[in-house]
Amino acid sequence: MSIVSVYIEDGCITCDACEETLPEVFEVTDDTCFIKPDSRVDGGYDRNESQSALKQDFISQFKDDLLDAADACPVDVIIIVEGGSTPTLVEETPVVEEESEEVVAEPVEIAGDDLGELLSVGDRSLAILFGSQSGNSEGVAAKIAKQAANYGLEGTVHDMDGFDLSSLSSMKRVLIVCSTWGEGEMPDNAEELWNAAQKGAAGMLSGVHFSVCALGDSSYEFYCESGKDWDEQFEKLGATRLIDRVDCDVDYESPASEWAVNSLAAMAAVDGTGVFHENMVEAMMAHAAGDVSGAEGEDGFTVPNILSESIPAEISIFRYDPESASTGADTWVCSLPGHMSMLEVLRMLKSTHDGSLSFRDGSTNDPTTAICVNGRLILPGTVRIDSVAPMRDGTLRLRIDPLPGFDVVRDLVVDHWSLERKRESSKPWMVAATREGASTPQGTIGIMDGNTASALHSVTDFCSAALLHASSDAAPYANGYLGPSVLSSIWARRNDPRSSQGSVASMDATLSSSNGIKAETDFTSIRRQNPSAAIIADALLDAKTHVLEGDGYNGRHGKHVWWYTWTLKSSGKVNDTVLYRQVLGPIGLLGNLTSGVTARMVTGFTRTGGDMFYDMLALVAPPAGVGKMPRQFNSSVDNHHEVVAIFNELDGRF
Amino acid sequence: MAKYAYHPGNVAHSSAPEVATTMESLAHTLNITLVPLNGATSCGAGIVRQANRRLQLTLNARTFAMAEALGLDIMTPCAATAGNLNEDLATLKSDQILLKEINDTLAKTCGLTFTGDVSVHHLLHVIVDEIGIDVLEKKIVNPIDFTVAGYYGPNMQQEGMCGGDDVFDPNYLEQVISALGGTPIVWESRTQSVGVPGLFSEESTVMKQAAEALSEAKAEGAELIVSACNLSHAVLDIYQGKAGRNTGLATNIPVIHLCEMLSFALGCHNDRLAMLRTRIAVIGD
Numbered sequence: 001m002s003i004v005s006v007y008i009e010d011g012c013i014t015c016d017a018c019e020e021t022l023p024e025v026f027e028v029t030d031d032t033c034f035i036k037p038d039s040r041v042d043g044g045y046d047r048n049e050s051q052s053a054l055k056q057d058f059i060s061q062f063k064d065d066l067l068d069a070a071d072a073c074p075v076d077v078i079i080i081v082e083g084g085s086t087p088t089l090v091e092e093t094p095v096v097e098e099e100s101e102e103v104v105a106e107p108v109e110i111a112g113d114d115l116g117e118l119l120s121v122g123d124r125s126l127a128i129l130f131g132s133q134s135g136n137s138e139g140v141a142a143k144i145a146k147q148a149a150n151y152g153l154e155g156t157v158h159d160m161d162g163f164d165l166s167s168l169s170s171m172k173r174v175l176i177v178c179s180t181w182g183e184g185e186m187p188d189n190a191e192e193l194w195n196a197a198q199k200g201a202a203g204m205l206s207g208v209h210f211s212v213c214a215l216g217d218s219s220y221e222f223y224c225e226s227g228k229d230w231d232e233q234f235e236k237l238g239a240t241r242l243i244d245r246v247d248c249d250v251d252y253e254s255p256a257s258e259w260a261v262n263s264l265a266a267m268a269a270v271d272g273t274g275v276f277h278e279n280m281v282e283a284m285m286a287h288a289a290g291d292v293s294g295a296e297g298e299d300g301f302t303v304p305n306i307l308s309e310s311i312p313a314e315i316s317i318f319r320y321d322p323e324s325a326s327t328g329a330d331t332w333v334c335s336l337p338g339h340m341s342m343l344e345v346l347r348m349l350k351s352t353h354d355g356s357l358s359f360r361d362g363s364t365n366d367p368t369t370a371i372c373v374n375g376r377l378i379l380p381g382t383v384r385i386d387s388v389a390p391m392r393d394g395t396l397r398l399r400i401d402p403l404p405g406f407d408v409v410r411d412l413v414v415d416h417w418s419l420e421r422k423r424e425s426s427k428p429w430m431v432a433a434t435r436e437g438a439s440t441p442q443g444t445i446g447i448m449d450g451n452t453a454s455a456l457h458s459v460t461d462f463c464s465a466a467l468l469h470a471s472s473d474a475a476p477y478a479n480g481y482l483g484p485s486v487l488s489s490i491w492a493r494r495n496d497p498r499s500s501q502g503s504v505a506s507m508d509a510t511l512s513s514s515n516g517i518k519a520e521t522d523f524t525s526i527r528r529q530n531p532s533a534a535i536i537a538d539a540l541l542d543a544k545t546h547v548l549e550g551d552g553y554n555g556r557h558g559k560h561v562w563w564y565t566w567t568l569k570s571s572g573k574v575n576d577t578v579l580y581r582q583v584l585g586p587i588g589l590l591g592n593l594t595s596g597v598t599a600r601m602v603t604g605f606t607r608t609g610g611d612m613f614y615d616m617l618a619l620v621a622p623p624a625g626v627g628k629m630p631r632q633f634n635s636s637v638d639n640h641h642e643v644v645a646i647f648n649e650l651d652g653r654f
Numbered sequence: 655m656a657k658y659a660y661h662p663g664n665v666a667h668s669s670a671p672e673v674a675t676t677m678e679s680l681a682h683t684l685n686i687t688l689v690p691l692n693g694a695t696s697c698g699a700g701i702v703r704q705a706n707r708r709l710q711l712t713l714n715a716r717t718f719a720m721a722e723a724l725g726l727d728i729m730t731p732c733a734a735t736a737g738n739l740n741e742d743l744a745t746l747k748s749d750q751i752l753l754k755e756i757n758d759t760l761a762k763t764c765g766l767t768f769t770g771d772v773s774v775h776h777l778l779h780v781i782v783d784e785i786g787i788d789v790l791e792k793k794i795v796n797p798i799d800f801t802v803a804g805y806y807g808p809n810m811q812q813e814g815m816c817g818g819d820d821v822f823d824p825n826y827l828e829q830v831i832s833a834l835g836g837t838p839i840v841w842e843s844r845t846q847s848v849g850v851p852g853l854f855s856e857e858s859t860v861m862k863q864a865a866e867a868l869s870e871a872k873a874e875g876a877e878l879i880v881s882a883c884n885l886s887h888a889v890l891d892i893y894q895g896k897a898g899r900n901t902g903l904a905t906n907i908p909v910i911h912l913c914e915m916l917s918f919a920l921g922c923h924n925d926r927l928a929m930l931r932t933r934i935a936v937i938g939d
Contacts, residue, residue, distance in 0.1 A: 375845055376822035389823045401842075473808065473847040477862035521852030521859055523700065524737060528812040528821065544704050553705075557855035564701045568713070572695040574664045583854045595896040601669065608672060608910055608926045608933070638693035645763035646713060651706045 002082065003059050006066060008033045008047035009077040009139055018078060021069040022062055025054070026078075033077075051081055070146075079142040082156045115283050119152035122272015126153040126264075127171050131160045131178035131190030131226060136252065137215055141177045144260045150288040151268035161189035165196040169204050172274045173267040174239070176230050177256075179215040184222025186229070194226075197233050206238035207274050211263040212245040215252050223247065242266040242276065261285065308338030308386050313396040315345065317357065320408045329399075330354065338386030342373060342400075345385055346412075358411040367464030371412050372401040377467050377529060403466055405475040405483070419469050422482045426490055426510050448497060459492040459539040462532055471533060473525035481519040484526050487511065488536045491543040512547040518557045520544075559583045562654075569647045569654045572637030656784055658775070659721035660688035661739070663732030664696045665884040669892075673884055676913045677731055677777075679922035683793060684785055688729070691720055697738040699885065700851050708756070714742040715756050719766035727773040729780055731913045733883035734850070736776040737809025743774055744814070776810050777913060778882050779817030782826045787833045795921030797835025800934060802915075803876035804831055804838055805867070805890065807883035808847045827882060827912070834919040839874040843867035848889050858900070864889045865897035868905035877934050879909040887911055894939065906939035 006025065012033045018026040025039045035048040042052035059066075070078040126148050130141035141157045148155030153173070160178075168174060181187045186194045212234070214227020224247040231245040243266050246259035265284040269277045286307050316331040332349060340348070343361070350357045360369045364381035371380055374389040374397075389398060406414035437446050446453075462468045462485070469475060469485040482490075493499055494507040511517050517540060520526075527537035553562040563582040567575040580589060592598045637643065647654050666673035681688045694717040696702075698710035717739070721728045730736050746753045747770045760766045781790060804827030811821050819826045822845065828838035848867055849860035868890060871879050881887040889897075891909040898905035908930065918927040933939070 374823040375842060390820045390825075392825065473863060474849060474852070474856070474859050477866070478856065478859040481859075519856060519859065521849030521856050521863065522808065522847035523851075524808040524812075525847045527741075528808055541703065541707070545707070548704060555855070560854040561701055561704045564699070565705045565709070568696050568698070568702060572693075574696050574699070576669055579854070592896075595899065597892055597896055600892045600895065608908075608914060608930050637695055639764070642693070642716065642764040642766075643695055643713065646716065646759065647709070649759055649763050650709045650712060654705075 003054065003063055003066060003080055005048065005051045005053050005081040006035060006070075007049055007051050007079050007081070008035065009079055009135075009142070011075050011077045013075055015074060017072045017074065018069040021072055022065040024062060025058065025066065026069060076143065076146065079157075082145075115280065115287060118269070118271055118277065118280055118284075119287070123172060124152055124154050124272070125171065126155045126173045126175065126267055127158055127168070128155055128175045128177065129158045129160050129163065129193075131176075131187045131193075131230075133179055133181045133187035133189075137177045137179045137187070137213075140213065140215070140252070140256050140260075141175075144175060144177070144264065147260060147288075148264060151264045151284055152287075153264065153268055159189055160187075160193040163193050165193060165200060166204075168208060171208055172270055172272075174208050174210045174234075175213070175263055175267065176210065176227070176234070177213045177215070178226045178230055180217075180220070180222065180224055180226040183220065184225030186226050190226065194229070194233075197230075197237070200233075200237050202236060203238040205234060208234070208237075208239040209242045209267060209270050209274075209276060210234050210239045211241060211243040211259070211266070213256055213259050213263075214245055214247045215256075216247065216249065218249045223249075240276070242270075261288075264288070308384070310335045311338050311386060311391065311396050312394065313385065313398060315349070315398045315400065317349075317400045317412065318402060319357075319411050320402075322410055330357075336385060338384065340385050342371070342378065342380035342383050342385060342388060343369065346380060346400075358409075358413050360413055365463065367466065368416065370403050370464045370467040370470070372403055372470070374399050377403065377470055379463055379467065382463075403470045405470045405472070406466070414466070416466050419466060419483070419485065423465075423486050423489075426482055426486050427506065452497065456492045456496055458532075458535050459488050462488075462536060468526070468529075468533065468536065471526045471529045472520060474519065474521040478515075478519045478521075480515040482510070482515050484520065484536060484540060487517055487520075487543065488539055491517075491539055494543075508547075508550065511543055512550060517544045517547055556583055566654050569644060571635070572640050572643045573635075655685050655687060656780065657687040657689065657726060658729035658780070659691050659724050659726040661691050661694050661697075661717065661728050661730045661735060663730050663735035663884055664699055665732060665888055669888060670884055670911070673731055673911055673913055676911065676917035676923065680913050680917040680920060683917075683920040683922060684781075684790070686729075686780070686785070689724060689726060691717060691728070693717075693720055697735045698742075699734060700738055711742050711745060711752075712756050712759050714739055715746060715753075715768050716760055716764055716766060718743060718746075718772050719760060719764075719768035722768055722772045723766070727775060729775050729777060731777040731882075731911065732885060733776055733778075733807045733810040734885035736774055737807075737812060737815060739774040740810070740812070740815040743772070746770065774815075775817070776882065777916075778810075778826050778830065779819070781916070782819070782829060783817045787829055790830070790916075791833045794834060794919050796919050796924065796927055798831070798878075798915055798919050799835050800837070800877045801875050802831045802836040802838055803841055803871035803874065803879045804828055804844060805871075805879055805881040805883065805886065805909075806845045807881070807886045808845055809883065811845045827880070830912075830916070831880065834915065836878075839871070839876050841870050841874045841876075843870045848886050850885050850889050853889060853893075860889065861893065861897040861900040864893055865901040865903045865905050868894055868897065868907055868909075869901075869903035872904055872907050876907065878930075879907055880912055880915045881909055882912045884911055908933045908939055 014028050014031065014033065016028050018033060019028045025036055027034050027036050032047060034045055037043045037045045039054055039058045040048065040052050041055055044052055066080060070080050128141045128144050130137045132138040145155035145157045178190060179187055212227050212231040214224035216224035227245060227247065235241060243263045246255050248255045265281050265288065268284040269280040271277060289307065313336050314331060314333050316329045319330050320327045332353060336345060346359050347361065359371065362369045365379055366381065367379065369380055370377060376388065378388065385396065389396065400412065402408050402412045402414045406416065406418060409415050465485040469483040472484050475481055475483045490507050490510055494504055520540065523537045523541055527534045548558050548561055551558050553559065560583045563579055564574060567578050662674060695713045697714060702710040728739065746756065753770065757767050760768065806824055806827060810816050811824060813821055816824060824845065831838040843866060846867065847863065849856065849863040853860050879890060881890060887909055894905045910930065917923055918930065
């Protein structure tokens with residue numbers, strides 16, 4: 001099919017995209033877009049609503065650009081009119097007769113379950129006929145033609161006026177969009193074809209698959225009558241109806257769009273030989289959905305929606321009823337499309353199975369929606385079920401829990417107030433920083449150097465404060481611990497060059513307090529969440545080093561780090577004797593003795609028959625904790641002098 | 655035949671001699687050749703880096719350089735050691751400037767160079783990914799016919815550090831337990847930290863973390879916990895009485911190392927397996 005004409009529908013937003021793509025044809029005015037006279041056969045200068053043909057040399061030269069301009073139009077008002085293999089031109093063009101051998105393609109029957117073959121082999125033409133009085137049907141037809149490509153169809157829009165009925169008999173796919181005029185009358189441009197159709201021979205359209213979209217106004221007695229007439233007449237002429245007619249009222253766009261999706265999928269499932277493969281309709285819909293909502297073209301940046309097969313799933317959800325103070329879990333066994341997000345799964349279960357299921361709903365990346373699925377902390381709108389956990393034994397088993405470290409309000413809903421209280425307690429907060437900036441016409445712009453700004457942002461850029469807080473395995477058990485979310489924010493502000501000395505001192509005090517960074521027992525649980533969390537864990541490690549140095553490595557925490565490192569220099573190995581003695585001291589050792597820790601440690605009992613005493617470990621028991629520090633009994637690693645040399649090179653404190 | 659540079663980890667050096675003895679017999683039975691890295695230092699356990707991050711990186715780079723000189727990857731039975739070594743390995747491999755600076759220090763102090771051509775594996779991943787569950791099954795002499803809770807700890811459950819297993823929802827340990835004749839349980843605490851790095855300073859929190867893990871395993875019906883982390887084993891086992899008393903939770907349950915369980919099932923140390931059976935059946939912890 002070749003391009004015949006181009007015109008502009010109502011609704012142009014004068015964005016200039018078309019003129020930038022093809023200035024030879026399009027010219028954007030103050031309120032719409034005109035087709036330039038040089039490009040038109042009639043030499044007119046308007047939106048070309050009369051659909052005057054484009055000059056052949058323009059079509060030859062700019063065919064691809066015209067299609068690109070139509071594709072790029074954000075409001076889809078550029079309508080390309082395509083015709084048969086020989087466009088009708090008013091302008092006379094020299095005809096060069098060539099002897100050519102007509103090549104007739106052999107019809108190829110498709111196996112019926114090969115989507116790729118169905119989409120690419122044989123005749124894929126689709127005729128879209130419109131009968132229109134006010135232009136609505138024409139607009140619907142034009143949009144369908146544009147969507148047809150997503151279904152692997154070559155859609156061509158035909159005005160009913162002047163259309164040759166007999167040409168339909170060779171077509172395999174026909175869609176009709178027709179409005180009703182007056183008291184059930186055909187639109188003016190459809191009268192002639194309708195008269196011809198009424199005289200048509202039965203069976204003349206026996207190879208045609210069709211569907212009808214009827215536009216009308218239900219306030220009239222003969223609502224959508226024209227469409228009903230076409231629907232009935234096509235059937236009489238032997239055509240096969242694939243999708244039932246839709247009757248659209250004055251708000252026609254939504255039902256017409258829905259009809260178009262179903263009709264196009266059905267038409268696309270008709271192969272080149274005219275055989276309808278009903279089993280391929282859903283696959284066609286999926287194919288088109290991927291193309292329509294995914295990578296829409298050549299920008300190379302749009303990530304397509306990848307549809308996934310249904311997978312059997314066993315979903316177990318934590319339930320808590322505050323009224324009866326009862327907890328438990330409900331389990332559903334179902335089959336779900338793998339591309340559903342976890343949030344969509346929760347919504348589906350709530351709407352179809354249990355309306356009492358409670359969870360925090362919101363936009364895709366709403367930070368308050370965070371939940372725990374099989375131990376993974378996620379924002380449920382951002383994670384597909386086929387990637388949230390591995391499938392085992394052919395089934396996806398999901399265990400959905402509320403975010404750990406928070407009080408549960410009901411089911412998966414947790415109370416974030418405790419985190420807000422901690423943030424509030426980490427004074428100073430909500431204090432405006434002193435701004436340094438350059439005065440520009442746009443206002444004051446900060447002059448912090450890029451590296452510093454990036455480093456500060458990387459510490460605080462996390463998808464959800466609640467999720468980051470919950471990533472700490474210590475947070476649920478350490479009362480008062482501020483947690484990684486609050487502490488990373490404090491650490492970033494503490495290192496913000498705009499913070500005052502007083503604020504820095506206050507934040508240092510918070511960081512080194514008993515609820516500060518020393519209360520975190522293991523950074524690994526934070527680090528392992530994702531790459532962003534690993535950056536934050538590193539920043540928190542820096543904060544801890546800063547605090548320990550500020551404390552002069554005093555206190556149990558400082559001593560633990562100091563003497564652990566010290567024993568490493570001394571032998572290359574960790575010396576438990578030194579650690580227990582230096583960190584816990586005599587009182588701590590005595591506590592371990594009375595609590596049974598020492599007994600379990602020094603005996604071989606819990607070693608399942610292993611050695612009773614090892615490397616003089618018994619010296620961790622008194623009297624080792626009294627008096628002078630015992631000498632080390634651990635043997636040194638080979639080439640221990642290298643270890644000492646590294647220490648001397650990098651850190652002379654030890 | 656599998657061959658690795660063997661890094662026993664901190665705990666095997668000091669308070670857990672049972673790791674050394676069972677690893678030896680286990681490796682022999684499964685035809686794994688372990689070449690001891692006798693010069694390797696402690697991995698730092700995430701504690702040395704709190705004092706000086708570059709110091710821990712350099713000490714571990716020295717260990718990597720020794721394994722690289724042998725042309726072998728490193729294998730360790732301790733999840734904390736595997737995690738810490740892998741974290742530092744990833745840091746060095748991702749920052750060529752840092753790697754050069756640390757190599758300068760290594761050249762100056764030890765005459766060693768590390769190019770980055772080494773990997774670190776945990777025993778569990780070697781068993782499942784390299785030796786194979788089917789091979790393991792054929793060598794079972796003493797089925798471990800208990801209900802067993804497998805504890806991974808958080809350290810090696812990081813992206814790129816746990817072989818072909820899932821980071822958050824692993825099942826390698828469960829596969830091994832099943833292969834040995836046991837019944838694995840699925841429990842939430844299996845990849846959670848029991849707070850070992852904070853044991854001395856934040857004992858109250860650590861006891862709660864440990865008690866929660868132990869009591870959950872018991873509540874799920876486990877008769878035994880097998881730990882892939884030797885460092886966490888120290889808290890789960892040695893401190894379980896104290897954790898129970900501090901929290902009021904039921905925490906008494908035998909906790910053994912992964913290498914012990916494998917060794918017992920493969921027919922080594924039958925006397926110790928008998929003792930374990932007694933602990934489970936009669937004593938309870």
